[in-house]
Amino acid sequence: MIRCVGITDENTIEKDIAIQDITQNKYKWFWVDFDKPTDEEINHLSNTFEFHPLAIEDCIQKLQRPKLDYYEDHTFYVAHSVREQEREIMRDELNFFVNENFIVTFHRTEAKEITHVWEKLHAGRNTDMWDTFYVFYQILDKIVDNYFPLIYKLEDELDLIENNTQDRSMNDLMSELFDIRNMLLNLRHSVNPMRDLLYRMLNSHHLVEIKNRREYFSDIYDHLLKLAEMVMSNREVTADIRDSYLSLNSHQTNNVMKVLTIITSIFAPLTLIAGIYGMNFENMPELTWKYGYFFSIILMIVIAFTMFLWFKRKGWFK
Amino acid sequence: MIRCVGITDENTIEKDIAIQDITQNKYKWFWVDFDKPTDEEINHLSNTFEFHPLAIEDCIQKLQRPKLDYYEDHTFYVAHSVREQEREIMRDELNFFVNENFIVTFHRTEAKEITHVWEKLHAGRNTDMWDTFYVFYQILDKIVDNYFPLIYKLEDELDLIENNTQDRSMNDLMSELFDIRNMLLNLRHSVNPMRDLLYRMLNSHHLVEIKNRREYFSDIYDHLLKLAEMVMSNREVTADIRDSYLSLNSHQTNNVMKVLTIITSIFAPLTLIAGIYGMNFENMPELTWKYGYFFSIILMIVIAFTMFLWFKRKGWFK
Amino acid sequence: MIRCVGITDENTIEKDIAIQDITQNKYKWFWVDFDKPTDEEINHLSNTFEFHPLAIEDCIQKLQRPKLDYYEDHTFYVAHSVREQEREIMRDELNFFVNENFIVTFHRTEAKEITHVWEKLHAGRNTDMWDTFYVFYQILDKIVDNYFPLIYKLEDELDLIENNTQDRSMNDLMSELFDIRNMLLNLRHSVNPMRDLLYRMLNSHHLVEIKNRREYFSDIYDHLLKLAEMVMSNREVTADIRDSYLSLNSHQTNNVMKVLTIITSIFAPLTLIAGIYGMNFENMPELTWKYGYFFSIILMIVIAFTMFLWFKRKGWFK
Amino acid sequence: MIRCVGITDENTIEKDIAIQDITQNKYKWFWVDFDKPTDEEINHLSNTFEFHPLAIEDCIQKLQRPKLDYYEDHTFYVAHSVREQEREIMRDELNFFVNENFIVTFHRTEAKEITHVWEKLHAGRNTDMWDTFYVFYQILDKIVDNYFPLIYKLEDELDLIENNTQDRSMNDLMSELFDIRNMLLNLRHSVNPMRDLLYRMLNSHHLVEIKNRREYFSDIYDHLLKLAEMVMSNREVTADIRDSYLSLNSHQTNNVMKVLTIITSIFAPLTLIAGIYGMNFENMPELTWKYGYFFSIILMIVIAFTMFLWFKRKGWFK
Amino acid sequence: MIRCVGITDENTIEKDIAIQDITQNKYKWFWVDFDKPTDEEINHLSNTFEFHPLAIEDCIQKLQRPKLDYYEDHTFYVAHSVREQEREIMRDELNFFVNENFIVTFHRTEAKEITHVWEKLHAGRNTDMWDTFYVFYQILDKIVDNYFPLIYKLEDELDLIENNTQDRSMNDLMSELFDIRNMLLNLRHSVNPMRDLLYRMLNSHHLVEIKNRREYFSDIYDHLLKLAEMVMSNREVTADIRDSYLSLNSHQTNNVMKVLTIITSIFAPLTLIAGIYGMNFENMPELTWKYGYFFSIILMIVIAFTMFLWFKRKGWFK
Numbered sequence A, B, C, D, E: 001m002i003r004c005v006g007i008t009d010e011n012t013i014e015k016d017i018a019i020q021d022i023t024q025n026k027y028k029w030f031w032v033d034f035d036k037p038t039d040e041e042i043n044h045l046s047n048t049f050e051f052h053p054l055a056i057e058d059c060i061q062k063l064q065r066p067k068l069d070y071y072e073d074h075t076f077y078v079a080h081s082v083r084e085q086e087r088e089i090m091r092d093e094l095n096f097f098v099n100e101n102f103i104v105t106f107h108r109t110e111a112k113e114i115t116h117v118w119e120k121l122h123a124g125r126n127t128d129m130w131d132t133f134y135v136f137y138q139i140l141d142k143i144v145d146n147y148f149p150l151i152y153k154l155e156d157e158l159d160l161i162e163n164n165t166q167d168r169s170m171n172d173l174m175s176e177l178f179d180i181r182n183m184l185l186n187l188r189h190s191v192n193p194m195r196d197l198l199y200r201m202l203n204s205h206h207l208v209e210i211k212n213r214r215e216y217f218s219d220i221y222d223h224l225l226k227l228a229e230m231v232m233s234n235r236e237v238t239a240d241i242r243d244s245y246l247s248l249n250s251h252q253t254n255n256v257m258k259v260l261t262i263i264t265s266i267f268a269p270l271t272l273i274a275g276i277y278g279m280n281f282e283n284m285p286e287l288t289w290k291y292g293y294f295f296s297i298i299l300m301i302v303i304a305f306t307m308f309l310w311f312k313r314k315g316w317f318k
């Protein structure tokens, strides 16, 4: 679907314009949104707008990195929006062709951020405040705001993993930890290039229009800086949790081993003694002694107690 | 609560001024403190002071990163103070709007650093020395000074963990180590951006007033550099402690296993021999021998001694 | 084999020219391809073209790093193409001598990327669009496009390893993980210097011709940035998988140990009791009791049950 | 103690001058050393020299990071000297106020480096060669030279740990490794900021006097670069040693486990057989067979041999 | 030994000149080589050449880092050559004093690279092509070329370790891996500063003579870049191998434990039953049953089979 809106020099909104009728002279500025376009609709990029083939290729190809390219009379931007789907971070690409006269947005998947801003513009309040860069700012701001719930959710899951270990199996916890690490890694692939893109936008000498709205785009950059730090530090927390588990496991194995060794060490000699006096040799003098049985039991107790003391002195009962 | 203080051109302090009476012309400079303000009081930011909506949004939203933003006639700063609460580092945000005529401080949580400086100013000594940037310096200095006790406390806890391992369970130690790592990570999230903020303040071409007080803000920057190093190196120490424990555990498991294996290896054949001569076959010649019992005991001793020598030669008793 | 093609000032293609007939004056530009050249053919580099001995040495020697060198009237480039062969990343070196009049390509192994572009040029469409830098761009673009299938394949293998652990032996999985890590390391050795090479090409003050085609070479640079990120993050995923396995293994060992210890702890005392009442002392009063056998069995059940409760209370059955 | 020395315009040394008599006009240059000063003596910093309160605070406070601060007519430096005390790196702070006319050194702990240079100056050779920056260079050079023996000692200890493992307990070795890592970490806290300080000194536009003696201060910088590398690489060696131990331990545990499992697997069935034929059932036909005993022994041997072959085929004896 | 050679303005070589006869005016340029000089010969550095004391100190002291220092009429360089000796990387220091008129080489250990170039010069071909910087280039090129065989050897050893694990003991492999890591660490200490030295040489504004021979010194820089990457990535491979071993070991321990636990779990109850019916109570009804023995054996088989099924269902036989 292609949808077009134009703002006249008198700041009135002309809605539902046909793509063919959009000409650069008629409107103060206009916005064309390619929303999951068909192949035929995509052709307008080259025919109607005559954008550069490489920019069009970036639109069509799957998941280009966030970036900006300068072309003669406009700038081309690639941004990523993110969403979670079945424990995977899905990244959707949004493309923008922006100059003072037009903003062309292109996305092959649904983009609720663009629809949100589209409707806000059509609501028709303060139309004079709007221009192409304000539309662009609003969409980017919305995109970046939508990163936060995802990472807050991952943080909450990490807190759960960290705290109620006892309720779930180790297998589950490790598998979830691995998934969270993976999702953080995927988030990083959008957050870091988006941060670098905003940095370039704020510091480029070519983008005068963005410099004039510096405080707005700076606000988005702040959020991306914070996101980048959150992603990085949550990855460190996942590693810390895993290492703690590993240490505790190794320590528990040690303790279990000690119990086993103590049990074995105490019972092995006693069982041997019982075995010896259970032998059927004809000539075994002890067997005929009156207190033979009594002495054998005493011997067992002495041995068990000695072993116990020995392990105690080695500090195995701590 | 909003509290206001103004300093006249004659350096006298006018206390408890109403927010409505603060005008930029009447005082040499003034300080307005928004101390846990109500929603109604917050409106003064936009109505009375006409600050930029994005700066106001930063004040209201939870926990913005430390940063500075240039606005036309003032600069906006975000800083973090820290405190420990139930083994978590709590970070409180403090916002500052500063120029030569005014300093507006805004904080939604209690800020003892601001109260400290507020009272110092009201004490009325050397009032001529004070101006808005000196107030700002004093608060920042106090904030950063308050980072040190927290990290010194963590260092002391690490020393305790490192030294008297024997008194507490491994579980406790590992859990505490994890908490300390987490707190250091949280500290890093305030210390590093604070450090970068001070660096920008010292090196910005726009902030002439701070350049003129360079030695003061440099002193805070020094402290933040030291804090950043302490946080980083204490995190390395926590990792070292954990890795040492892991190594020692793994070594102890090894030793415990050796004891178990030696015990089992010595007693298994002896017990088998006792078992064999405890069998009830009618035709077992050894049983009728005069020294059968004696020989069987000798055989057991020989086997036990041989096993012992074998393990000794393998170096298992070291 | 040496093959030459020249484009005249009238944009006609002259094919199969002998190396001796290529002179810089006759053609608008020409392309000479040294395709697995013999030692004799290599001599043309110094005799016919009089290239610098160090550049020729780089052509001849095995696997120079990707780079560029400025010479008086041309620039010399080294690039890497990659392919997989028996679970190893093979890197092939391609050398380029480029200026406005000629492009000389040199490769000691087969280079399907060069053949692809060679045939595209010979197809003869839009010959006026082509020049030496367009040839160079096309080959580089093809080379870099060929990196993607390799890394996508490695990503798919990682997904397989991560998911169906149960079907293959740990040995196999670890060995494959190691191979994938190794291949990613080898890819990094081509991707990162290629990325740096493109960065230098785009930012060098000497390379006016590349600046004029900035959008084309930028496109390649984008791809290399993405490749570099993919290589790095896939290496992190391999480490995550290995660490997860390690944690799970250590946890399972712990569980197996607990089963062993419980079994041993329950049966060791029972077996001792049976052994004691199997002793052959003449004077063992219990043996003559009417309910001696019954009591001994009861005693065993009580001991077993007590041990069971003790382990249960220690939480070993969770 | 405060000690003062002045050099006149005729290059004669005036020793043991009282602090009150030091005036900037009387001497070509002078050196005042605050050697573990009393609180009263410290007051001279503000009263006699009128140094900046922040610089004085840095002198008095414990362990400031190495750094330099520019003041109007002099520069203030903080440096660290190091020494080992009971397996801890102790860092002592030395403060310097330097310009062309004076050098004021301040240290709250003993500083043998300063005493060394003090005595060298008082020896009175080549007095014309000396000036305040040469004094400063000599002290810094001495301080940095004293870092080397410490790190060489740690390197030697690491070599010992790496080589004669067999002579000491694992506990000791791991504890010592941990201490060495800790000491290297502490060294890094002095070496790296010292290196950065020297870098700033060499590259600052304000420090003309140091630029004029560039080769001297470069020499110190070289040493600090080497020290920084040695610290870093020795920390890597400690990690390598620990990881090697961990690997070997884990491998040995594996081997010990195999021995235990083989022993248990062979003797468990044999002991069961012996137990079965030791049962007292009235009707056990085998017991009355002539070769029953013989067959039972044969059966045991066959089982033991089969188990042995099975483990051998599994490769457990390698 | 000191050996001198001079080249006259007519490009004739004068060999075996005495050090006293070398004057800067007589020859177009000359080369003096201090080859393992005696203390007396070292004095020529200060007496005959009047080099700076700090440069001379660097010559004399053990193993200075590679670097360059500018002096008034010449530049001073330190380089490292490497060789393996008993599984350790030995680094030898070579010092160069170079300007257009002379090159003075100084080395306290044998330097086959210098001898190689010395003989090449004395062979007398193309003498007009040679000058001091060409000599310097030739020696550096030779030094760096000699790094490659060492690292190729280490790579081959790593391949061996990775592949035929089964032939050597784990102890040996881990010890060799540790040695290789150590050697790579030592190589890095020469390669990285050498790389930085070449970078500085190529980018310094002071070294016009090197800029004029840029392509030659760039060639060495390329090699050092490649070496640095090889060292780094081989260290990563060593870590990968060690981690793989650790994972596999931990997995094998797990498997061995399972075998042990299964054996123990099956035989413990059977042995107990045999023990019970081996007790000598007078009143044990089962003993007198006709099929008591038969039933007891059946019971054992049922128990063994049940245990087997239980472990099978838990997946322990996979």
Ligand SMILES: [Mg+2]
Pocket (backbone or CB within 6 Å): A057, A058, A059, A060, A061, A062, A063, A064, A093
């Ligand atoms: Mg796309």
Ligand SMILES: [Mg+2]
Pocket (backbone or CB within 6 Å): A141, A142, A144, A145, A219, A220, A223
């Ligand atoms: Mg936002």
Ligand SMILES: [Mg+2]
Pocket (backbone or CB within 6 Å): A141, A145
């Ligand atoms: Mg917003």
Ligand SMILES: [Mg+2]
Pocket (backbone or CB within 6 Å): A159
């Ligand atoms: Mg938390």
Ligand SMILES: [Mg+2]
Pocket (backbone or CB within 6 Å): A175, A178, A179, C162
């Ligand atoms: Mg998963």
Ligand SMILES: [Mg+2]
Pocket (backbone or CB within 6 Å): A219, A222, B054, B057, B058
């Ligand atoms: Mg904001």
Ligand SMILES: [Mg+2]
Pocket (backbone or CB within 6 Å): B057, B058, B059, B060, B061, B062, B063, B064, B093
């Ligand atoms: Mg806020």
Ligand SMILES: [Mg+2]
Pocket (backbone or CB within 6 Å): B141, B142, B144, B145, B219, B220, B223
């Ligand atoms: Mg402070």
Ligand SMILES: [Mg+2]
Pocket (backbone or CB within 6 Å): B141, B145
């Ligand atoms: Mg202070």
Ligand SMILES: [Mg+2]
Pocket (backbone or CB within 6 Å): B159
């Ligand atoms: Mg400590």
Ligand SMILES: [Mg+2]
Pocket (backbone or CB within 6 Å): B175, B178, B179
């Ligand atoms: Mg906790």
Ligand SMILES: [Mg+2]
Pocket (backbone or CB within 6 Å): B203, B204, B205
């Ligand atoms: Mg700036």
Ligand SMILES: [Mg+2]
Pocket (backbone or CB within 6 Å): B219, B222, D054, D057, D058
């Ligand atoms: Mg200070």
Ligand SMILES: [Mg+2]
Pocket (backbone or CB within 6 Å): C057, C058, C059, C060, C061, C062, C063, C064, C093
């Ligand atoms: Mg080549």
Ligand SMILES: [Mg+2]
Pocket (backbone or CB within 6 Å): C141, C142, C144, C145, C219, C220, C223
């Ligand atoms: Mg491409």
Ligand SMILES: [Mg+2]
Pocket (backbone or CB within 6 Å): C141, C219
């Ligand atoms: Mg393409």
